[in-house]
Amino acid sequence: MAIELPDELIRLQTASDGAWAVVREAPSDEAYATWRDRAAEVQAAVTAYAAEIGEPRNKVEAALKTAVRHPAPPAEA
Template sequence: MAIELTDELIQLQQASDDAWAVVREAPTDEAYAAWRDRAAEVQAAVTAYAAEIGEPRNKVEATLKSRVRRPVAE
């Protein structure tokens, strides 16, 4: 069964990836702090959602990252 992702999870992961892009461009303490905050938000949301739908957290996380980083044309 495919994991259905919420818009919130997708937006959180995109925000984390965007924050990481800033770190790569300008690796300042502030940029790292912002990225760590976004990444922590993603982890908390993934953990809660995985428990809610009864799927392993790592499977939800992998599906999310794949969907955000390698979107399929619809």
């Protein structure tokens, strides 16, 4: 069964990935701090959501990263 991910988790992971892109483009203490903060927010949200739906945290995290980094193409109507 596929894990249904709330929009908030998608938003948080997207923000974290965006912050990491900034670190890669222009590393600085501020960029790293922002990325660490975003990553911590994702981890806390994933942990809470996994507990809420009764799934292992690592399964939720993997589904989230796949959904954000490798989205499925839109279904044809």
